[in-house]
Amino acid sequence: MEDEGYVINGTVLLIIIPIFILFLSTLRVLYYENKANCNSISSENVMSAVKDVERNIPVITLDVLNDSAYEVIERNATFVNSSEYLKEKVQERVNLLNYNCDLNCTIKSITPYEKDPFYIEVNATITAKKDNIKHEENSSQLVSIEGLPDPLPFTKCNPISHNLTHIQYHHALVVYLNGVENGTFYENATSPFIIKKCPYEPYESHGSTPLLLDCIQNGYYHESNDGACYLCRLEGKATCPHQGIETFIIPGILNNGSSIASIDHVIFGDLYEGSPFIINSTTLLFLDESHQRKYGIIK
Ligand SMILES: [Zn+2]
Ligand SMILES: [Zn+2]
Numbered sequence: 001m002e003d004e005g006y007v008i009n010g011t012v013l014l015i016i017i018p019i020f021i022l023f024l025s026t027l028r029v030l031y032y033e034n035k036a037n038c039n040s041i042s043s044e045n046v047m048s049a050v051k052d053v054e055r056n057i058p059v060i061t062l063d064v065l066n067d068s069a070y071e072v073i074e075r076n077a078t079f080v081n082s083s084e085y086l087k088e089k090v091q092e093r094v095n096l097l098n099y100n101c102d103l104n105c106t107i108k109s110i111t112p113y114e115k116d117p118f119y120i121e122v123n124a125t126i127t128a129k130k131d132n133i134k135h136e137e138n139s140s141q142l143v144s145i146e147g148l149p150d151p152l153p154f155t156k157c158n159p160i161s162h163n164l165t166h167i168q169y170h171h172a173l174v175v176y177l178n179g180v181e182n183g184t185f186y187e188n189a190t191s192p193f194i195i196k197k198c199p200y201e202p203y204e205s206h207g208s209t210p211l212l213l214d215c216i217q218n219g220y221y222h223e224s225n226d227g228a229c230y231l232c233r234l235e236g237k238a239t240c241p242h243q244g245i246e247t248f249i250i251p252g253i254l255n256n257g258s259s260i261a262s263i264d265h266v267i268f269g270d271l272y273e274g275s276p277f278i279i280n281s282t283t284l285l286f287l288d289e290s291h292q293r294k295y296g297i298i299k
Contacts, residue, residue: 058142068085082235101128112232118145122143152236171188173189191247193219198222203295221245226265249264
């Protein structure tokens with residue numbers, strides 16, 4: 001009987017061992033499958049989080065630019081270093097984004113875009129990690145300044161008002177130009193409130209009266225080597241070392257004398273004279289020779 005017992009135990013053992021091995025290997029396969037599955041979910045999470053932050057950066061930057069411009073406009077204050085201020089504000093907002101992985105986004109710089117003054121460049125480094133999946137990306141994106149308000153006049157003149165499309169200077173520009181020859185010609189002057197890129201190129205085409213009038217009525221801005229870029233406008237600077245933009249400031253009354261040239265960086269910075277160019281019975285500009293040439297008024 002005892003012998004029989006051993007035989008049975010031996011047989012059971014022979015059956016159990018392969019079952020046990022089979023069980024272990026099934027477990028292992030399941031484990032690997034599960035791990036692979038987890039990894040692909042992690043990698044999807046990581047990639048989509050990085051892409052999402054990347055999509056959010058220009059949206060947040062535009063919003064921060066808009067808020068900052070209104071801060072300047074409403075408080076008649078300026079930023080000492082707009083690039084640094086914007087960088088901090090965008091960083092604060094980016095930090096509020098939530099993802100189901102370990103994500104880090106550092107805004108490295110916000111600068112004028114050298115090749116086109118109607119854009120601002122945002123550089124950031126984004127790293128995302130989940131489990132053993134890690135992804136890092138250096139992102140460089142452009143944000144258009146079209147549609148943003150122009151803060152510059154509000155840093156120079158007070159009180160002035162705007163109707164969402166144009167700025168009315170009332171008497172404030174005359175006060176600002178106090179002492180400048182024929183500064184009074186700028187009584188009730190107007191200029192654009194919203195940055196819009198002038199579609200009329202080359203700029204010499206402004207020599208055509210209907211086209212120039214349309215440009216003035218729409219309040220367009222033009223590329224300019226002398227005019228300030230958007231970030232420097234937030235600092236109250238009318239001229240800057242970057243590639244910038246300029247617009248016309250339209251005197252409120254017709255006059256035949258000469259006055260300061262009707263270009264924003266001239267009025268708020270360079271202060272040189274222009275001769276009258278009467279466009280029609282209600283509109284004139286004072287333009288110096290170089291701007292007359294730029295806009296095709298003289299050849
Ligand atoms: Zn134009
Ligand atoms: Zn600048």
